[in-house]
Amino acid sequence: MWSTAAVQGGKLPFPQPLFDYWLDACQRGILYWDTLYQRGATYLQHCESGKPPVLVFDYAIIMDGRDLPDPANYALAAIQPPAGCPATDPAKRPFVVIDPRAGHGPGIGGFKMDSEIGIALQQGHPCYFVMFFPQPVPGQTIESVAKAEGHFLKRVNELHPDSDGKPFVIGNCQGGWALAMLASVAPELVGPILLAGSPLSYWAGVRGKNPMRYAGGLTGGTWTASLAGDLGNGHFDGAHLVENFEKLDPANTLWKKAYNLYAKVDTEPKRYLDFERWWGGHYLLNKAEMEWISQKLFVGNELVQGKIASHDGKMRVDMRNIRSPIMVFASWGDNITPPQQALNWIADLYDNVEDIRNNEQTIVYCLHNKVGHLGIFVSAGVANKEHSEFASALDLIDVLAPGLYEAVIEDIAPDAPGQEYIEGRYIIRFEARDVSDILALDDGREDERAFEVVKRVSEINQGVYDRFVSPALRAASNEASARLLRELHPARFERALISPRNPWLWWLPGLAAQVREQRRPVSEDNPLWQWQERVSGWIGQSLDRYRDSRDAAQEQLFRAIYESPQLATLVGVPPAGEPRSQSLTWETRELARLKREALDPSFEHGTLADGFVRLMLYVSIGIGVVDERPFNAIRRVMRDVRHEYPLTLMQLKDIVRHQVALVRLDAPRALRGLARLLPDARPRHQAWLLARDLLALNGPIPAEHQARLDEVAKVLELDADAASRSALPAAPAKPAAEEKPAQPAAKRSAPAKKPAMAKAPAAKPDQPSKSPRSSAKPAAAKAKPASARKAPAKANGQAPGASTLADVGNKQGKA
Secondary structure (H helix, E strand, O other), X not given: OEOHHHHHOOOOOOEHHHHHHHXXXXXXXXXXXXXXXXXXXXXXXXXXXXXXXXXXXXXXXXXXXXXXXXXXXXXXXXXXXXXXXXXXXOOOOOEEEEXXXXXXXXXXXXXXXXXXXXXXXXXXXXXEEEEEOOOOOOXXXXXXXXXXXXXXXXXXXXXXXXXXXXXXXXXXXXXXXXXXXXXXXOHHHOOOEEEEOOOOXXXXXXXXXXXXXHHHHHOOOOHHHHHHHHHOOOEEEOHHHHHHHHHOOHHHHHHHHHHHHHHOOOOOHHHHHHHHHHXXXXXXXXXXXXXXXXXXXXXXXOOOOOOOEXXXXXXXXXXXXXXXXXXXXXXXXXXXXXXXXXXXXXXXXXXXXXXXXXXXXXXXXXXXXXXXXXXXHHOHHHHHHHHHHHHHOHHHHHHOOOEEEEEEEEEOOOOOOOHHHOOOOEXXXXXXXXXXXXXXXXXXXXXXXXXXXXXXXXXXXXXXXXXXXXXXXXXXXXXXXXXXXXXXXHHHHHHHHOOOOOHHHOOHHHHHHHHHHOOOOOXXXXXXXXXXXXXXXXXXXXXHHHHHHHHHHHHHHHHHHHOOHHHHHHHOOOOOOOXXXXXXXXXXXXXXXXXXXXXXXXXXXXXHHXXXXXXXXXXXXXXXXXXXXXXXXXXXXXXXXXXOOOOOHHHXXXXXXHHHHHHHHXXXXXXXXXXXXXXXXXXXXXXXXXXXXXXXXXXXXXXXXXXHXXXXXXXXXXXXXXXXXXXXXXOOOOOOHHHHHHHHHHHHHOOOOOOHHHHOOOOOOOOOOOXXXXXXXXXXXXXXXXOOOOXXXXXXXXXXXXXXXXXXXXXXXXX
């Protein structure tokens, strides 16, 4: 511990570790305060420049919502890909990211390259960003914002008329409920939508956790939001929302974030300053907007109840009207939007999965184990895994049969079959779920009954405030007083205090520069440094214990007040009745009957593609898991034969949904109808082979589905054993003389472990189909060189089964 040189020199021993720690602490303290000084300078510069989005990408505003008939302070920006990214392909599905307007400015969805926008650009998708400005337009309402976002999506659709699918729209946090509302009233504008960390069922949660949902009740309802708006001269300061978020985790707010900067002061400042630029850029909302959000959503919970309507009553928001797939991404580590608030709306709208299917709705959810609320948007790990896989699997999600699924993303096992049909390092699969699985994530919904009382108490208090308090405050408030209150808010004041605006800190930047030149960081094995780490951990744990005690006390107080039957009776809330149920209305039953009548002729009529899809759906009934490998194989085949037999993703989606409805309505009749949809022997044989080989991509075919394959073979008058042997590599069918020139090319492109469907015989010119309309196209495909028909593939270079789907996917061949 003591200096060896000092002892040998005959001097008094000097505690070298103490000196090293003291010198490091002095240097570290100067660098820490200099980082805060830079934060203040960045804050002032950001304010003076108009608080632009914190995107790391260049962008161009192509539509300004302030110029619309019903103006809003929103704008649509086209993101320009940076160097190193591929050029965007206008034919690819465009991505649209809607950031939350929850106190901060826009940009968190493109905060860095490993982000939602960055993933889209890396895959060549055109990308657009819905941004907003610091000051709301006078008279702007939430309805104005919704109309503006509708205009933006309409514009994106106009810019990409030939894209293979409607825009994929991502709504982050509060941008998610705005997106859900828009998709409900204008379902034709959106493709798949992703609700990332978005609260939709505001009363949901688990006892002992999620304390944020109790805040409205403990303050007496929504009148506090109106009070803040009146004091702000008609504007609600977004800094109040940020302050509420920070109060959820006092250990991080008061100690951990600052100590992390101090402990890593040599490497942490850049990341810290980049984040603080967004975290400290507070925006404003109109008082009417914040009142609508707090009354209709946070306390009222009216979104899932279908009670939200336009001001003229002509449009009502009903999430059952959304036609595109809904993807929900939530995390168990999110203390702002827990999984129950992100998912319980499903149970509010649907009784069971059959109800979801009858409504032709597709819902996919994914749960992260531990990432926090902000990590959903800014974590590089989440961007490179969850967001990347969602983007890669969009087309599969778009054609999923209606139902409820959980997305499971895993690393690829070394011995996983069909690896040539997996893109990237992860494999995504969709496992069928029921509404009961959503409810199992909660500890029961009885605790939500108290929020009915909160809503009624809030309405009473809001009425009293609006009548007796608000007029006086509005008369006394003005813009000068509102600006003074905003500048004195702690979130702004601390940044301005430690900044170039403070003349007493003129010496700090120069001294910090000298310290960096003479920096001598202490080693981690220094005993005083280790003691400091232990003290820091103890402080963080103490603040966590304080938080837990505070939250438990608030929950007990909330339950004591709002679970009281006397208070419920006093405010006019009826006692608890039967469990909530979505009983079918007369309109719903009549619509279902009309759909059945419309489907009836389709059992025996359709295209060859209809026949193949029905065959595939019938044999895969009961699998419960949808894997990306069979779909990727089909997509490669579709690309391989797109010139001869064009079949777009949207056409495939329509076919899948139509055939799913038929198979679910009457499976035996749908099976019998296959003989009419596949009238010729060769398409029947090839469709059966391709269906079998697609099932085999995930591993051995289960006995139940093999029995269904045999059943289909019997209906189509095929010898299943002979059909199987004809496709096995060990016993290939002897080719006809006309096929011999093409055989070597097939052998060259086939790997040693090629799926059996790659051995499906090609269409023979000497054996024309019975349908004269489809006999010419196989010949044309035969004449085309193999290299010209080569589809992009990661491992084998050629899509398997191209000739098979060429016949099966022929849209011209009618039964």
